[in-house]
Amino acid sequence: MRTREDCLQADLHDPLAPLKQQFELPAGLIYMDGNSLGVLPRAAAARSAAVIGQEWGAGLIRSWNTAGWFELPARLGDKLARLIGAGPGEVVVTDTTSLNLFKALAAALRIQQHAAPQRRVIVSERDNFPTDLYMIQGMIDLLQQGYEMRLVDETLPLEQALDDSVAVLLLSHVNYRTGHMHDMAAVTARAHARGALAIWDLAHAAGAVPVDVTGADADFAVGCTYKYLNGGPGSPAYIWVAPRHSQDFWQPLSGWWGHQRPFDMAVAYEPAGGIRRYLCGTQPIVSLALVECGLDISLAADMAEVRKKSLALGDLFIRLVEERCAGHPLTLVTPREHALRGSHVSIRHPQGYAVMQALIARGVIGDYREPEVLRFGLTPLYLGYADVWDAVEVLKDVLDSGAWQQPEYSRRTAVT
Numbered sequence: 001m002r003t004r005e006d007c008l009q010a011d012l013h014d015p016l017a018p019l020k021q022q023f024e025l026p027a028g029l030i031y032m033d034g035n036s037l038g039v040l041p042r043a044a045a046a047r048s049a050a051v052i053g054q055e056w057g058a059g060l061i062r063s064w065n066t067a068g069w070f071e072l073p074a075r076l077g078d079k080l081a082r083l084i085g086a087g088p089g090e091v092v093v094t095d096t097t098s099l100n101l102f103k104a105l106a107a108a109l110r111i112q113q114h115a116a117p118q119r120r121v122i123v124s125e126r127d128n129f130p131t132d133l134y135m136i137q138g139m140i141d142l143l144q145q146g147y148e149m150r151l152v153d154e155t156l157p158l159e160q161a162l163d164d165s166v167a168v169l170l171l172s173h174v175n176y177r178t179g180h181m182h183d184m185a186a187v188t189a190r191a192h193a194r195g196a197l198a199i200w201d202l203a204h205a206a207g208a209v210p211v212d213v214t215g216a217d218a219d220f221a222v223g224c225t226y227k228y229l230n231g232g233p234g235s236p237a238y239i240w241v242a243p244r245h246s247q248d249f250w251q252p253l254s255g256w257w258g259h260q261r262p263f264d265m266a267v268a269y270e271p272a273g274g275i276r277r278y279l280c281g282t283q284p285i286v287s288l289a290l291v292e293c294g295l296d297i298s299l300a301a302d303m304a305e306v307r308k309k310s311l312a313l314g315d316l317f318i319r320l321v322e323e324r325c326a327g328h329p330l331t332l333v334t335p336r337e338h339a340l341r342g343s344h345v346s347i348r349h350p351q352g353y354a355v356m357q358a359l360i361a362r363g364v365i366g367d368y369r370e371p372e373v374l375r376f377g378l379t380p381l382y383l384g385y386a387d388v389w390d391a392v393e394v395l396k397d398v399l400d401s402g403a404w405q406q407p408e409y410s411r412r413t414a415v416t
């Protein structure tokens with residue numbers, strides 16, 4: 001693709017292009033932040049009107065049974081399962097990714113306490129999304145059993161970090177900042193060979209890259225629905241547990257929704273037989289119901305086509321930035337190699353924050369992550385090749401003109 005006309009041609013022949021019609025995209029915007037907050041599905045307006053007006057308004061308490069509210073976390077879990085290579089009855093959509101990390105980590109440590117009680121190390125990456133590291137720290141502090149966190153970084157490769165003291169390895173499939181993607185099957189096999197269990201955070205992976213938790217033989221997986229799955233701001237997350245672990249233990253947030261028969265109102269906790277034991281309390285039905293609108297679009301897409309287009313958009317973006325913005329202090333953070341790349345491209349600029357604010361002011365929405373990183377999400381369901389072309393032209397203009405130096409672009413907001 002050498003010209004904008006080439007990009008328009010590629011958009012015309014894009015097999016995913018029709019799916020864009022299922023989203024409500026504001027005119028005049030190039031949205032490259034679907035890895036942080038996905039776009040509004042068109043179906044969500046009617047769905048929310050039905051949930052609020054008919055199910056809540058008219059149905060009231062009856063809707064727990066008549067509108068399928070009670071079954072919703074598991075029914076949506078079955079749909080989500082198809083996007084991550086899991087089977088029916090293995091996933092629930094519930095709570096937040098952080099909470100689900102807590103549950104998965106607690107269950108994994110319980111399993112290891114029986115299988116290999118001497119193991120006291122939880123391995124993650126220094127570069128992992130902070131909430132993952134914070135939840136590990138909170139768990140260690142809560143348990144008071146001598147657990148420690150060990151972080152993989154430039155000085156400590158994964159191979160070296162995985163020794164016989166490791167109970168659990170907790171990694172993100174795609175790194176939120178760099179866009180680096182792990183080979184889930186290979187890394188899980190390495191963890192298992194050392195006797196560790198593998199928990200995968202799929203927040204930047206599900207819906208964006210092919211994921212196969214079963215094929216990778218993973219132990220637990222969690223992720224959110226508001227990024228590439230377009231579930232809405234703060235929409236409930238999900239948790240998958242490998243069937244081999246689902247009956248052994250239960251997680252400590254053992255609220256009544258995870259009980260085998262919650263309406264027995266029994267004094268003693270008895271965990272539900274399957275994945276439902278990973279529920280805690282009453283679900284946020286309005287938000288949960290809307291998750292289905294985004295999931296249905298992702299399920300209608302051919303994941304092989306999504307991956308192919310995501311990589312093509314990334315290749316185009318990287319090449320155009322290097323050609324058009326040459327001479328500016330930009331450094332590519334994301335791996336070029338397809339096998340190592342997720343679905344966003346990150347670029348460093350010493351004044352990254354201000355450059356991103358100037359881009360946003362001109363209708364190109366990406367985001368900024370410390371330190372100095374401009375993040376551009378490439379969401380094949382609604383982003384086209386010509387969008388990428390236009391975005392790079394705006395970036396070039398912002399850099400060439402020095403527009404980012406205007407003082408208002410350096411003012412920090414609460415959310416970057």
Ligand SMILES: *Cc1c(COP(=O)(O)O)cnc(C)c1O
Binds near residue numbers: 096098129172176237
């Ligand atoms: C976005 C993201 C989260 C978010 O967790 P919440 O509890 O939903 O706020 C967690 N982990 C990773 C890797 C993420 O990218």
